[in-house]
Amino acid sequence: MADMLFKCPHCARHLVVEDSAAGETLECLACRQPVLVPKSANAFKCPSCAYDLSAPTKVAGKFFHCPNCGSSLIVPATPTMRLPVNSFGDWAR
Ligand SMILES: [Zn+2]
Ligand SMILES: [Zn+2]
Secondary structure (H helix, E strand, C coil): CCEEEEECCCCCCEEEEEHHHCCCEEECCCCCCEEECCCCEEEEECCCCCCEEEECHHHCCCEEECCCCCCEEECCCCCCEEECCCCCCCCCC
């Protein structure tokens, strides 16, 4: 289980959801528009606290804040592991 970082397509606010919500439509907390949670995301770890995170490739290179420790981080452009949304590998610790 990891938290997914992505952007609201309507207001560009940074959003965080559990990646088990991939493919679901949620309401943006900021603009109240329906937002489709991206289905494919790349897994990476927070460089500050090693918290498991994921983000869709279209936000690679963008600044986000870690939902666990609050540090700013840059979503890696070339992640080392790809997250299959419905399976849990050894990396998920
Ligand atoms: Zn929004
Ligand atoms: Zn962190």
